[in-house]
Amino acid sequence: MGNILEVKKLTKKYKDGDIEVTALDNVSFSLPEGFDLAILGPSGSGKTTLLQLAGGLDTMTSGDVIISGQSIKNMSDTEISDFRNQTMGFIFQMINLHDFFTAKENVMLPMLVAGVNRGEAEEKALKLLEKVGLTKRANHLPKQLSGGEQQRVAVARALANDPKIIFADEPTGKLDKANSKLVIDILENLSHENGMSVIMITHDENIAKRFSRVIKLENGSVKNN
Amino acid sequence: MKLKDILLINIKKLKTKTKKALFLIIPIFVLITLSVILSSQITNIQKAAANSVFGTISQKFTLIEVQTEQTAFDPSKAFNTTSSVEDNRFSALDETTIKTIAGVKNVSLQTTLPVKNAKTTDLFTDKTVSFSSLSTLDTTAASIYTTSDFTYTEGEAIPIILNASALTTSTEDWGDKTEITMDTSSITRGQGGIAQRLSFLKTEAITYDKDSLMGTTFTMQIGGLDTIQDYTIDRSSGTMVIRKLTDEEMATKVEERKTAISTYWNYDQISTPITYTFVVVGIVDDNTSNTTYVPQNFADTLVKDYIAHEVNSRNGTAIPTTVLNSTFTGVTYDGVEVKTSSSGMIGQMVRRFESSSSTGGSTNIPHERPTEGGLGFGGEFGSTGYYIPGLVIQVDSSNNVTGAVSDTNIYTTSTKYGDYLDVVIDNVVNRTAIIEAINNAGYAYQDTDDVAVFDKLQSTLNTVSKVFMISFIVLVSALVAFTMSKFISESIREIGIFRAIGMRKNSVLAMFISQSLLYVLIGYVAGIGLGIALNFVSGYFVSGWFNTFLTETVAKTFNVVNTVDKNIFSGINFTSIGIYTALLIGISSIISIITSLSASKVSPVEAIKNE
Numbered sequence: 001m002g003n004i005l006e007v008k009k010l011t012k013k014y015k016d017g018d019i020e021v022t023a024l025d026n027v028s029f030s031l032p033e034g035f036d037l038a039i040l041g042p043s044g045s046g047k048t049t050l051l052q053l054a055g056g057l058d059t060m061t062s063g064d065v066i067i068s069g070q071s072i073k074n075m076s077d078t079e080i081s082d083f084r085n086q087t088m089g090f091i092f093q094m095i096n097l098h099d100f101f102t103a104k105e106n107v108m109l110p111m112l113v114a115g116v117n118r119g120e121a122e123e124k125a126l127k128l129l130e131k132v133g134l135t136k137r138a139n140h141l142p143k144q145l146s147g148g149e150q151q152r153v154a155v156a157r158a159l160a161n162d163p164k165i166i167f168a169d170e171p172t173g174k175l176d177k178a179n180s181k182l183v184i185d186i187l188e189n190l191s192h193e194n195g196m197s198v199i200m201i202t203h204d205e206n207i208a209k210r211f212s213r214v215i216k217l218e219n220g221s222v223k224n225n
Numbered sequence: 226m227k228l229k230d231i232l233l234i235n236i237k238k239l240k241t242k243t244k245k246a247l248f249l250i251i252p253i254f255v256l257i258t259l260s261v262i263l264s265s266q267i268t269n270i271q272k273a274a275a276n277s278v279f280g281t282i283s284q285k286f287t288l289i290e291v292q293t294e295q296t297a298f299d300p301s302k303a304f305n306t307t308s309s310v311e312d313n314r315f316s317a318l319d320e321t322t323i324k325t326i327a328g329v330k331n332v333s334l335q336t337t338l339p340v341k342n343a344k345t346t347d348l349f350t351d352k353t354v355s356f357s358s359l360s361t362l363d364t365t366a367a368s369i370y371t372t373s374d375f376t377y378t379e380g381e382a383i384p385i386i387l388n389a390s391a392l393t394t395s396t397e398d399w400g401d402k403t404e405i406t407m408d409t410s411s412i413t414r415g416q417g418g419i420a421q422r423l424s425f426l427k428t429e430a431i432t433y434d435k436d437s438l439m440g441t442t443f444t445m446q447i448g449g450l451d452t453i454q455d456y457t458i459d460r461s462s463g464t465m466v467i468r469k470l471t472d473e474e475m476a477t478k479v480e481e482r483k484t485a486i487s488t489y490w491n492y493d494q495i496s497t498p499i500t501y502t503f504v505v506v507g508i509v510d511d512n513t514s515n516t517t518y519v520p521q522n523f524a525d526t527l528v529k530d531y532i533a534h535e536v537n538s539r540n541g542t543a544i545p546t547t548v549l550n551s552t553f554t555g556v557t558y559d560g561v562e563v564k565t566s567s568s569g570m571i572g573q574m575v576r577r578f579e580s581s582s583s584t585g586g587s588t589n590i591p592h593e594r595p596t597e598g599g600l601g602f603g604g605e606f607g608s609t610g611y612y613i614p615g616l617v618i619q620v621d622s623s624n625n626v627t628g629a630v631s632d633t634n635i636y637t638t639s640t641k642y643g644d645y646l647d648v649v650i651d652n653v654v655n656r657t658a659i660i661e662a663i664n665n666a667g668y669a670y671q672d673t674d675d676v677a678v679f680d681k682l683q684s685t686l687n688t689v690s691k692v693f694m695i696s697f698i699v700l701v702s703a704l705v706a707f708t709m710s711k712f713i714s715e716s717i718r719e720i721g722i723f724r725a726i727g728m729r730k731n732s733v734l735a736m737f738i739s740q741s742l743l744y745v746l747i748g749y750v751a752g753i754g755l756g757i758a759l760n761f762v763s764g765y766f767v768s769g770w771f772n773t774f775l776t777e778t779v780a781k782t783f784n785v786v787n788t789v790d791k792n793i794f795s796g797i798n799f800t801s802i803g804i805y806t807a808l809l810i811g812i813s814s815i816i817s818i819i820t821s822l823s824a825s826k827v828s829p830v831e832a833i834k835n836e
Contacts, residue, residue: 081729082729084829096722113226141241
């Protein structure tokens with residue numbers, strides 16, 4: 001079995017005025033297929049930066065990221081866009097649904113971006129909403145849903161194109177305990193069911209314990225592995 | 226991503242964020258509504274003004290008739306053979322000069338033909354119409370008055386443009402008297418009109434129907450001998466006695482002339498006019514001149530025929546120079562130009578007088594009556610000589626007679642002069658500027674204020690039209706740029722999510738361009754619909770305004786005002802709508818592309834920013 005994710009000497013520097021800030025400094029680790037990863041660390045430790053770079057949302061200063069055997073370093077914008085669409089799913093801390101789409105349409109979106117027929121996309125979206133327990137909410141707009149329900153829609157959306165890897169940035173950060181547990185349970189079950197790897201940022205040690213691998217970041221470097 | 230799905234996203238957005246969308250849709254809707262109404266009504270007003278109100282005036286205003294400077298009548302020069310008028314005329318050189326002025330489409334010299342006694346008896350039933358002044362008009366200038374081709378083709382009826390002012394008929398009415406005594410003590414030279422002095426002469430306009438007169442074919446007789454004056458005028462201090470000649474006296478005069486003419490010409494032949502067939506292709510119905518127009522390419526043919534007729538009528542006896550310009554008159558040739566009459570003023574006066582016509586069959590109408598300013602000259606003129614049609618008298622530079630010309634091509638080869646230059650301009654709107662240029666070139670021409678009224682209306686409407694179009698372009702650009710920038714700046718996170726999910730840059734671009742165009746299109750369709758509907762309503766009001774403008778302003782300025790068909794104001798200017806549509810599509814596309822480029826540059830990182 002190969003690695004689903006390999007991070008090699010990943011460095012991200014940016015300029016804040018005249019000062020050069022090193023957000024991520026020479027981070028390396030790898031995650032075998034079928035394993036999950038929790039990234040722990042205080043705020044400002046570079047967790048989100050790591051997730052952005054690993055997910056191809058931002059450009060790295062140096063190093064490399066290899067997902068499912070493919071380096072994303074030199075991909076064009078179109079290639080990385082298509083790669084994200086097909087291989088990755090994203091769940092964000094801020095509940096990021098499109099407010100003009102219903103729950104079902106939000107879930108359909110990644111499939112539509114991939115060029116899947118609307119009928120097919122709709123069918124699959126309804127199945128996914130069923131799995132997150134929101135069948136009855138399929139035609140509701142985000143503002144008609146609770147925070148926990150919205151995040152479950154986001155989970156369903158992340159799974160839409162059967163990605164190999166799911167990036168989640170503190171997906172329960174804004175949720176109460178009960179909802180947090182529900183979202184994590186769903187995420188865990190569904191990803192295992194489909195053989196996906198979940199990489200999640202969290203500051204909750206209890207949640208981190210449920211993950212097969214954990215790395216801790218501090219000042220842009222890996223504390224232990 | 227499929228374009229269809231991108232469009233569906235925009236429809237979803239429109240449904241849930243209708244209020245936002247209306248920020249673009251409503252202004253576009255209002256602008257398009259206004260542009261439909263405004264452009265249509267401006268065109269309608271211009272059309273109404275051009276077609277119905279000003280009628281021939283608007284068309285006439287594309288013609289500037291530059292006239293030679295006329296000097297005031299000076300009695301001491303009445304018999305001066307070199308009148309100042311003759312010396313100050315236009316030639317081909319002036320045509321070339323004015324042709325260089327921008328906006329001038331065509332310049333042609335209006336040459337008065339050196340022919341006399343042109344008349345028709347079959348144009349109007351029982352009425353003889355005399356054509357005092359036959360002038361040439363080239364095809365471009367003729368297009369002001371006629372839609373037909375104003376060209377002479379051999380063997381076909383010759384096109385002619387009549388002048389309503391010349392369509393008059395004169396009668397003599399002596400009542401039961403044979404002698405009229407008039408008190409002339411209160412009349413000073415140059416005052417009063419012919420009717421006041423010669424009360425037995427009646428002149429009235431012939432009423433005609435323009436539509437039925439157009440296309441009418443008639444024959445015109447040109448040449449023949451003058452009508453002999455059938456009265457004498459005896460003057461003594463303070464009174465003038467006009468006496469009708471008796472039949473015996475008339476017979477004597479006719480016989481005297483016949484004897485004189487028969488010495489050198491075949492009398493029957495020279496007294497027979499030449500006949501041509503004409504077809505009416507146009508009628509000048511303003512009253513600025515009484516000129517009748519024939520095609521430029523017919524002039525040489527006519528005058529050649531006219532001169533040849535005289536040359537062929539000679540009986541072989543040599544005509545001594547002493548009788549030329551004394552016993553016999555005609556036209557003169559000074560080596561340059563064929564001029565009407567040796568005595569410039571007499572020729573002018575005779576031509577002017579001949580604008581009246583005579584009743585059918587009447588042969589006893591005087592031809593050399595006194596005219597305005599020439600009180601009492603009739604008697605003297607009557608004895609100056611017999612007019613021989615087509616006789617060309619050769620004179621030297623000092624105006625001394627050297628002989629009779631026998632070359633029938635003399636007119637064709639001579640230089641032509643004229644009192645008028647017909648300047649056809651490209652657009653009435655440019656008239657004022659062109660007249661200024663003509664003045665600057667040294668030609669005196671003064672437009673009346675009437676033209677300014679017309680100019681002003683047309684140019685005001687054109688300005689309104691232009692200002693609106695420029696405002697339209699600026700407003701549409703600003704609107705699309707402003708609203709789209711706002712939409713995009715408010716959608717940064719939304720775009721970030723789309724990008725994180727894997728939407729390509731091009732799809733983001735397409736999404737925002739199509740969003741903007743969709744809103745513009747909705748505003749456009751609604752605007753066109755309401756615009757067309759409101760155009761009918763506004764047409765009602767504009768029509769009301771226009772009729773008030775007609776009756777209260779235009780009618781007081783111009784004599785001729787035709788009624789306006791109300792339907793003109795419900796007209797829709799589809800050309801303008803097309804232009805506005807093209808502008809709208811063009812501008813909103815360009816501005817949408819520019820603004821949407823910033824949307825496509827939004828980083829997917831925006832989706833993950835926790836704030």
